[in-house]
Amino acid sequence: MSTLTNNHLEIQNDINRLLAQANALIDVLCVEDQYRTLDTTTLSNALWLLNDRITDIDHACQQLFKEAA
Numbered sequence: 001m002s003t004l005t006n007n008h009l010e011i012q013n014d015i016n017r018l019l020a021q022a023n024a025l026i027d028v029l030c031v032e033d034q035y036r037t038l039d040t041t042t043l044s045n046a047l048w049l050l051n052d053r054i055t056d057i058d059h060a061c062q063q064l065f066k067e068a069a
Helices: 006-037 040-068
Strands: none
Touching: 006 040
8 A cells, every 4th residue: 555645645635625616616606596696706706716617627737636646
């Protein structure tokens, strides 16, 4: 059984946190079409934030894959 490094565990925790944030934002925007009540600037910023989180998740996964190799 291999032991995971602290950095490996930190990356996994980051991925979990980022996924939770992205999921929460999607839930807020989608539940009962709440996005329809937002002004365009707020909606744009929310989508920008979601894009940032997805990019952060991608980078963390790539780092995790490099460490696992």
